[in-house]
Amino acid sequence: MIVAPIMLSLTMSAMAADHEIKMMNRGEAGQMVFEPAFLQIEKGDTVKFIATDKGHNAETIAGMIPEGAAPFKGKINEEIEVTFDVEGAYGYKCAPHFAMGMVGLIVVGSAPANLDALNGARVPNRVRQIFDGLVTQIDQ
Template sequence: MLLSGAAWAETVEVHMLNRGEAGTMVFEPAFVQIAPGDTVKFIPTDKSHNAESMDEMMPEGAEGFKGKINEEIDVTFDVEGLYGVKCLPHFAMGMVMTVAVGEDVEMPADYLEGRLPKKAKERFEEQLSNL
């Protein structure tokens, strides 16, 4: 019997919260490491949040995504590498997370060089210490 790779794909839930273990305006968990083909389900546990990819913080060839405010969105990550994810309304408050796809993911040298709000950069640095 043959099984397709999709049969083994996993779904990881990430909650968008006004307050969590790491403070205010957070994704929980803020860092996930998944295999190519796995899905992240972004759940607006608290209202007024969205999840969207950051074009300058994703692997070449990867497809971006943008959820609507208060929308639960499932995103399947097929391209290995790092993905920065933000909540647009709360980006300046540091509401960001990192999705690492693959086993041996390395941070590109220029990954944090874009124009990031101070709190967002601090949270990305903390998340990337998990690599």
Template sequence: MKVTFKQAVAVAALTVLSSSALAAEHVVEMKNSGADGAMVFEPGYVNADPGDTVKFVLVDQAHNSTSVEVPEGAESWQGEINEGITVTVEEEGVYVYKCTPHAALNMTGIIQVGEATNYDSAKKAVDTLTESAATNKDRLTGYFEQVQK
């Protein structure tokens, strides 16, 4: 069977479209108050698949989302204060992030994508953020306990 150039392009296009159609969007709200207390990302733990997007939505003013630890090969991000940001998580591993102005209040979160390939470095980032937090010290460690090796 002979495949024409047009057929090959059509197959490639369908492959790309079908893989992006399977990707999920996870919404994380940036809030002054939520189920886990004051100054919180909700939910604080997200389990995603490679290619999914995580959309950080500003519910209350003066928040952002900034990566602290990402898996090898993954892109870090730094959202602007008072703006949402959408991040596509392509690489497997643990992504640790914070709200820059509220890091001292442990406004932090975890995204796990597939296997926790960077478990040890993510754990170090969690420990560092938790040690420097003035309040909510159990919050990030609680999220990290949900990470599956």
């Protein structure tokens, strides 16, 4: 009886995927961007934010993460790895370039329950436009 939970845990760990997001001064979508800016992943997956260019960080945006999820905040010029264990939508930003629209969206699972909170969060107009476009990419 003890072996079954251990095997299930190992199987789930083996199925978790690793993803990468680059923090960039210039990318396909313009200046001051995350690439990709949108990811839809599974619960237990890990995302590594890569400091491709200097002067960037990755951190959650207040009011734009699922209930019960832990916020994350990377340091400027440093990579950060985050494992996502709570399903929902996570808005994140580069703090120094937030007003310029350096934001992204990670969706864990499908049909995130916190989309209303994400859509209702107060953010600069440029950021709102970007999030509106990112939300349309969610597979539901």
